[in-house]
Amino acid sequence: xxxxxxxxxxxxxxxxxxxxxxxxxxxxxxxxxxxxxxxxxxxxxxxxxxxxxxxxxxxxxxxxxxxxxxxxxxxxxxxxxxxxxxxxxxxxxxxxxxxxxxxxxxxxxxxxxxxxxxxxxxxxxxxxxxxxxxxxxxxxxxxxxxxxxxxxxxxxxxxxxxxxxxxxxxxxxxxxxxxxxxxxxxxxxxxxxxxxxxxxxxxxxxxxxxxxxxxxxxxxxxxxx
Amino acid sequence: xxxxxxxxxxxxxxxxxxxxxxxxxxxxxxxxxxxxxxxxxxxxxxxxxxxxxxxxxxxxxxxxxxxxxxxxxxxxxxxxxxxxxxxxxxxxxxxxxxxxxxxxxxxxxxxxxxxxxxxxxxxxxxxxxxxxxxxxxxxxxxxxxxxxxxxxxxxxxxxxxxxxxxxxxxxxxxxxxxxxxxxxxxxxxxxxxxxxxxxxxxxxxxxxxxxxxxxxxxxxxxxxxxxxxxxxxx
Numbered sequence: 001x002x003x004x005x006x007x008x009x010x011x012x013x014x015x016x017x018x019x020x021x022x023x024x025x026x027x028x029x030x031x032x033x034x035x036x037x038x039x040x041x042x043x044x045x046x047x048x049x050x051x052x053x054x055x056x057x058x059x060x061x062x063x064x065x066x067x068x069x070x071x072x073x074x075x076x077x078x079x080x081x082x083x084x085x086x087x088x089x090x091x092x093x094x095x096x097x098x099x100x101x102x103x104x105x106x107x108x109x110x111x112x113x114x115x116x117x118x119x120x121x122x123x124x125x126x127x128x129x130x131x132x133x134x135x136x137x138x139x140x141x142x143x144x145x146x147x148x149x150x151x152x153x154x155x156x157x158x159x160x161x162x163x164x165x166x167x168x169x170x171x172x173x174x175x176x177x178x179x180x181x182x183x184x185x186x187x188x189x190x191x192x193x194x195x196x197x198x199x200x201x202x203x204x205x206x207x208x209x210x211x212x213x214x215x216x217x218x219x220x221x222x223x224x225x
Numbered sequence: 226x227x228x229x230x231x232x233x234x235x236x237x238x239x240x241x242x243x244x245x246x247x248x249x250x251x252x253x254x255x256x257x258x259x260x261x262x263x264x265x266x267x268x269x270x271x272x273x274x275x276x277x278x279x280x281x282x283x284x285x286x287x288x289x290x291x292x293x294x295x296x297x298x299x300x301x302x303x304x305x306x307x308x309x310x311x312x313x314x315x316x317x318x319x320x321x322x323x324x325x326x327x328x329x330x331x332x333x334x335x336x337x338x339x340x341x342x343x344x345x346x347x348x349x350x351x352x353x354x355x356x357x358x359x360x361x362x363x364x365x366x367x368x369x370x371x372x373x374x375x376x377x378x379x380x381x382x383x384x385x386x387x388x389x390x391x392x393x394x395x396x397x398x399x400x401x402x403x404x405x406x407x408x409x410x411x412x413x414x415x416x417x418x419x420x421x422x423x424x425x426x427x428x429x430x431x432x433x434x435x436x437x438x439x440x441x442x443x444x445x446x447x448x449x450x451x452x453x454x455x456x457x458x459x
Contacts, residue, residue, distance in 0.1 A: 002266050005281070006456055008281060010281075010283045012283070012285060012332070012334075014287070014290055014291060015291075016290065016291075016292050016321070016324065026391060029391045029392040032392055033228075033392045033393075039394065042394055042396075043396070045396070046396065047396075048394065048396035048397075049280070049281055049336070049396055049397045050234065050236070050280065050281060050336040050393075050394065050395055050396060050397065051393075051394045051396065052236045052238070052334075052390045052391075052392065052393045052394065053390065053391045053392045054238050054388050054389070054390050054391055055391045056240075056388055060388075061240065061242075061326075061328075061330070062240050062241065062242055062330075062385060062386045062388075063242070064241075064242060064367075064368040064369030064385055064386070065242075065368040065369050067368070068242050068244075068328060068368045069245070069327040069328060070327070071326060071327055071328070072327070073290070073324045073326075074322035074324050075290075075292070075322065075324055077290055078391075079238070079388075081236075081238070081283070081334045083281045083336065106392075111292055111293070111321045112292070112293045112321060124293075125293060128291060128293045129291050129293065131285055131287060131332075132285065133283045133284070133285045134259055134262040134263055134266075134284055134285045134286065135262040135263070135265045135266055135271065135283065135284045135285075136281075136282075136283045136284075137271040137273040137274070137279065137281065137282050137283070137454065138281050138454070139274075139279060139280050139281065139402055139405070139406070139453045139454060140405065140406065140409055140451065140453075140455070141454065141455070141456040142409075142451075142455065142456065142458070143409050145396050145397045147409060147412065148397040148398060148405055148408075148409065149397060149398060150412065151405070151408035151409045151411065151412040152398055152400065152404075152405075152408050154408065154411055154412040154415055155407065155408040155411050155412070155443060158411060158415060158438070158443055159443050159444065162438050162443075165431075170426075170427035170428045170431050171427050173427060173430070173431045173434075174427035174430060174431070177430060177434065181419060184415075187412070188412065188415065188416045188419060189412075189416055190413065190416055190417070191409070191412070191413055191458075192458065193456060193457060193458065201270075201456045201457075203266065203267055204267065204268070204269050
């Protein structure tokens with residue numbers, strides 16, 4: 001299993017939703033996605049790459065063949081998928097501390113949702129309803145969500161800077177360069193691998209190291225003979 | 226009302242029912258799917274690196290649904306606890322129902338760049354063309370996948386398994402993947418440049434910057450840049 005790919009963590013949560021309340025829940029999601037400013041709280045959680053909620057009706061699970069048994073469920077289900085940076089605790093707690101009201105508004109229609117405050121019952125609920133990812137792929141394991149955003153600023157600033165400084169004297173160039181650095185001071189910074197970039201990368205590197213060590217020992221033995 | 230699209234980013238959610246059966250060695254089909262996906266973790270990088278425009282994606286097997294049920298935790302339950310003459314069936318009615326799935330589902334969730342057109346077809350076609358054999362390996366035990374033999378039938382199949390996102394939130398950005406990777410490469414290189422070129426004279430700095438700009442070619446998205454899925458700084 002691998003919930004981790006570089007700096008990103010994949011969270012999957014499935015929660016039963018009372019059919020009588022689903023319309024209201026969908027309306028609240030629609031409001032959150034449509035009305036300006038409602039998602040402001042979520043935007044402040046800059047550790048998120050992408051997140052989504054999917055509500056499946058109890059009779060809407062894909063049915064592709066006559067031989068496939070039809071689902072007979074009492075509840076509709078809400079699936080939550082998130083891609084974020086940092087640890088599980090940091091992420092779950094950031095919801096509790098930053099947007100407890102907003103989170104509760106979207107989630108409280110699910111069965112036995114304990115609310116996001118206090119922390120311990122909320123942790124228990126997420127743990128109970130979380131499903132482990134088997135394979136997780138990230139196109140940029142070295143980067144956090146903030147790196148992706150700041151990289152865009154760096155790229156456009158560099159191109160503009162190059163255009164603007166084509167005909168400047170050396171001293172004027174230096175002045176502009178210092179202005180550029182001052183402007184980008186929140187966007188620059190080295191990216192490095194996390195201690196375990198991904199479970200897959202870790203496993204591959206461990207195996208490579210093991211083979212290299214064995215090969216070296218074999219070579220030494222054959223030279224010794 | 227609900228939408229899979231936010232700007233130029235697309236949220237693809239696929240639930241493919243896995244056949245309820247066993248191989249001759251008595252291994253459940255769902256376990257084979259799980260095992261093959263697990264095998265992807267041991268490769269030097271994910272096969273999904275080859276699928277164009279994929280930002281982040283995941284696979285897992287949904288074995289069942291979960292209903293957390295603690296006795297005496299709901300409002301009705303508390304009321305019946307206060308009334309000892311209430312029969313047991315009434316108490317049981319106050320507890321959540323117990324749901325179970327009849328099939329296991331392969332879940333594939335992907336976030337990718339779809340462009341202004343917002344079509345999922347191009348993405349799925351790119352996926353089939355890049356890793357069609359790996360796709361067959363994973364989806365081969367799912368109901369209805371027998372009919373898939375080319376990109377068009379794959380797109381049609383995936384659309385039957387697709388669920389619509391109720392709310393899709395983009396926290397990073399929705400640029401094309403090549404654009405994002407080039408920008409990350411530039412950020413890394415320029416941070417290094419800024420550190421290495423401190424305290425130089427104006428003339429030297431200008432000369433070095435021009436050489437740097439020529440080397441990194443900011444407008445050229447194909448090279449030099451980061452490869453998709455790059456996890457080491459070499």
